[in-house]
Amino acid sequence: MLLFCKHCGLLLPAHQTVCPRCGTPAPQSSAPADQPLYASTAPQPSAAPTEGPRYQAAAPKKRGPMGLAGYFGSLLLFAVPVVGLIFMLIWSVSDRVRPERHRLAQAYLIRTVIFSALLLVAALVFSAIMSNIAYRMVYYPYYF
Ligand SMILES: [Zn+2]
Numbered sequence: 001m002l003l004f005c006k007h008c009g010l011l012l013p014a015h016q017t018v019c020p021r022c023g024t025p026a027p028q029s030s031a032p033a034d035q036p037l038y039a040s041t042a043p044q045p046s047a048a049p050t051e052g053p054r055y056q057a058a059a060p061k062k063r064g065p066m067g068l069a070g071y072f073g074s075l076l077l078f079a080v081p082v083v084g085l086i087f088m089l090i091w092s093v094s095d096r097v098r099p100e101r102h103r104l105a106q107a108y109l110i111r112t113v114i115f116s117a118l119l120l121v122a123a124l125v126f127s128a129i130m131s132n133i134a135y136r137m138v139y140y141p142y143y144f
Helices: 066-080 079-095 099-139
Strands: none
Touching: 066 079, 066 099, 079 099
8 A cells, every 4th residue: 555654644655664855754554575565456366266056955854764565565666577677777877766776776687687698698598509410410410
């Protein structure tokens, strides 16, 4: 800030302790000597707005942990041939269902994929063996 002599009104040079014209001690500036004359009104980096939304997200509906009936019902639904698979897919990708159901659907989806793959491999191996036996029965009947 600019300082003027209290006695004669002379504009005092920066960091001047006494007035060069009349010798009156200069009023002490409240700002430190190394501060700029004009303080910036722009927000300082430390006063930057915090990241994230300003408003609080709507609190999810408070519900207790899913009970045994919830798990049992979910597993019963997953056991339904086509509908169960659809629900399993929807619940495993949707985050609108309760987290226990979401994780259960994901776990059962992984389990279903693994079991289906194993079943497919077993079916292929079985059909290969059976077709090989059938082939030999037709073309090499004297082995039987
Ligand atoms: Zn003066």
